[in-house]
Amino acid sequence: MDYTIQIEKINQAVGILQEKNVDAWLTFVRETEHNADPALPLISPVNVTWHTALIITKSGYKVAIAGRYEIVNFERMGIWDECIKYDQSIQPALVEVLDRLAPKEVAVNYSESDTAADGLSHGMYLTLQRYLAGKPYQIISAEGVLNALRGRKTPGEVARIRAAVALTDDIIDRITGYLKPGLTELEIAQFIHNEYAKEGVVPSWDHAYCPTVTCGPDSPVGHVSPSDKYVSKAGQTVRIDQGVVLNEYISDIQRVWYLQPAHETEVPAPVQHAFDSVRAAIMAAAAILKPGVQGAVVDDAARSTIVAAGYPEYQHAVGHHIGRTVHDGSTLLGPRWERYGQTPFGIVEAGNCYTLELGVQVPGYGLVSLEEDVLVTENGNEWLGKPQTEIIVVKV
Numbered sequence: 001m002d003y004t005i006q007i008e009k010i011n012q013a014v015g016i017l018q019e020k021n022v023d024a025w026l027t028f029v030r031e032t033e034h035n036a037d038p039a040l041p042l043i044s045p046v047n048v049t050w051h052t053a054l055i056i057t058k059s060g061y062k063v064a065i066a067g068r069y070e071i072v073n074f075e076r077m078g079i080w081d082e083c084i085k086y087d088q089s090i091q092p093a094l095v096e097v098l099d100r101l102a103p104k105e106v107a108v109n110y111s112e113s114d115t116a117a118d119g120l121s122h123g124m125y126l127t128l129q130r131y132l133a134g135k136p137y138q139i140i141s142a143e144g145v146l147n148a149l150r151g152r153k154t155p156g157e158v159a160r161i162r163a164a165v166a167l168t169d170d171i172i173d174r175i176t177g178y179l180k181p182g183l184t185e186l187e188i189a190q191f192i193h194n195e196y197a198k199e200g201v202v203p204s205w206d207h208a209y210c211p212t213v214t215c216g217p218d219s220p221v222g223h224v225s226p227s228d229k230y231v232s233k234a235g236q237t238v239r240i241d242q243g244v245v246l247n248e249y250i251s252d253i254q255r256v257w258y259l260q261p262a263h264e265t266e267v268p269a270p271v272q273h274a275f276d277s278v279r280a281a282i283m284a285a286a287a288i289l290k291p292g293v294q295g296a297v298v299d300d301a302a303r304s305t306i307v308a309a310g311y312p313e314y315q316h317a318v319g320h321h322i323g324r325t326v327h328d329g330s331t332l333l334g335p336r337w338e339r340y341g342q343t344p345f346g347i348v349e350a351g352n353c354y355t356l357e358l359g360v361q362v363p364g365y366g367l368v369s370l371e372e373d374v375l376v377t378e379n380g381n382e383w384l385g386k387p388q389t390e391i392i393v394v395k396v
Contacts, residue, residue, distance in 0.1 A: 113341025116329020
């Protein structure tokens with residue numbers, strides 16, 4: 001088994017704890033096939049069944065406490081300073097370790113704003129409170145730790161995301177060769193699923209609506225399954241939102257095609273204007289996406305650009321993290337709306353991998369929508385794949 005990513009992230013976690021002056025970070029889980037903590041795959045190569053405690057301290061000392069039949073998985077990683085097994089209850093070992101480490105505060109995985117930092121179930125939180133009743137250490141949220149740990153991609157993580165993006169770019173080229181009038185959204189989606197199967201990969205999100213396929217002006221927009229009701233037609237757009245999971249990391253890319261009738265020599269002006277406006281909004285966001293910028297400010301740039309072009313505001317964030325999951329938590333490039341909590345107020349950091357995405361409806365033609373994957377660098381950002389710079393025209 002390859003432990004490369006987990007070892008990178010565990011070492012990175014130590015540095016983050018030191019930076020944020022947090023004594024210890026505890027990931028406390030059980031039966032993770034049922035109730036998965038999004039943080040667990042960052043530091044563990046396997047799911048667990050019994051209560052398991054993974055403790056990382058700012059001193060660099062690391063302890064794994066797991067059931068007798070699972071502790072070997074952590075021993076094999078070669079990075080935990082102690083691997084402690086138990087049978088009847090984890091409480092004695094957990095309390096003994098924390099008493100010995102004597103942290104002033106212990107960060108655990110709960111958050112009101114960031115789903116990727118909210119993996120501690122309420123039941124497990126109550127169990128932890130019972131186990132640690134009367135102890136001097138304070139339980140705090142690990143949101144700040146996990147925002148940084150999940151958001152700052154290591155070189156190994158970036159390499160895997162690049163590979164997923166490159167494969168998706170290749171599949172996009174195959175889609176261009178396949179598209180023609182008369183295909184239902186379901187047929188297009190099945191073609192893409194077949195291409196995934198050839199490559200031995202799975203969709204980045206739910207099979208039922210990855211890819212999301214939008215044919216023409218009447219197809220519903222959003223996280224919606226493809227339908228046999230809507231058919232690709234000459235003189236209309238086809239938009240596809242898709243991605244793959246490759247070596248545990250994902251891509252998330254949207255592309256738009258125009259099926260050009262034989263009598264046309266140019267893309268219709270309303271479609272071209274929409275594309276140019278959407279791309280301009282994405283480029284406006286990219287122009288200010290760099291370390292130190294607040295997430296909402298990046299969204300402001302795209303939102304004001306698309307509104308100035310004569311289109312309504314999009315009702316979502318312009319960008320989200322990608323990584324192990326398609327919505328990878330941490331700082332959101334989004335508006336200051338209550339539903340997003342504090343995530344739009346976070347600060348962009350080097351190593352963040354984001355989408356930049358938005359779209360507009362063109363009456364009579366369909367949805368024009370783009371999504372690019374980008375890496376934030378020390379001085380700005382770079383595309384992770386080949387950005388769409390013009391409408392992909394399929395002559396019919």
